[in-house]
Amino acid sequence: MASGTGSNFEALVAACRRRTLQAEVVLLVVNNPGCGAQERAARLGVPCQLINHRDHPSRESLDGALIAALQQARVDLVVMAGWMRIVTPLLVEAYPDRLINIHPSLLPSFRGLDAVGQALAAGVQLSGCSAHLVRAEVDAGPVLVQAAVPVLAGDDHTSLAARIQRQEHRILPLAVALAAARLAS
Ligand code: GRF
Numbered sequence: 485m486a487s488g489t490g491s492n493f494e495a496l497v498a499a500c501r502r503r504t505l506q507a508e509v510v511l512l513v514v515n516n517p518g519c520g521a522q523e524r525a526a527r528l529g530v531p532c533q534l535i536n537h538r539d540h541p542s543r544e545s546l547d548g549a550l551i552a553a554l555q556q557a558r559v560d561l562v563v564m565a566g567w568m569r570i571v572t573p574l575l576v577e578a579y580p581d582r583l584i585n586i587h588p589s590l591l592p593s594f595r596g597l598d599a600v601g602q603a604l605a606a607g608v609q610l611s612g613c614s615a616h617l618v619r620a621e622v623d624a625g626p627v628l629v630q631a632a633v634p635v636l637a638g639d640d641h642t643s644l645a646a647r648i649q650r651q652e653h654r655i656l657p658l659a660v661a662l663a664a665a666r667l668a669s
Contacts, residue, residue, distance in 0.1 A: 488520025499657035595623035615659030
């Protein structure tokens with residue numbers, strides 16, 4: 485599931501194709517027509533379905549449509565790879581311990597929107613990213629993998645976000661493997 489540029493989506497596809505991750509990305513769902521993720525899916529030959537939240541009267545209605553699409557595609561795990569909508573317990577409970585999110589901070593610090601801006605404003609010297617299982621509460625849930633990056637003197641939003649994203653691309657495939665192993669055991 486992606487809303488934006490889709491670089492994390494592409495990192496997952498690449499890891500699967502390299503076989504560093506024993507999985508297959510069978511479907512991308514996007515909520516923003518024409519977003520970068522949609523273009524990447526077309527280039528990579530991954531089926532992509534647009535489920536536009538603007539067509540749904542409530543979060544529950546949107547999540548109902550998501551569940552239908554995911555069930556139709558028979559997915560085992562779901563990754564919110566830059567999914568910029570709050571999900572409801574409906575989706576969380578449809579995929580218990582099977583729903584993964586990537587967030588650009590060292591959780592539990594800086595939950596919610598603009599975590600990179602929050603980290604810069606707080607003046608922390610260390611930030612990073614977290615891949616975690618999704619629970620009903622936003623940006624909560626058991627952490628699967630984290631990576632830390634330094635905040636350097638002179639960093640701005642763009643430079644810090646880019647440093648964090650390089651680590652997201654590394655840890656997200658690891659998190660998928662860990663979530664699958666956790667289910668298997
Ligand atoms: C990532 O930084 C992720 O942490 C946040 O949204 C961003 C998505 O980037 N939740 P992309 O669309 O994968 O390039």
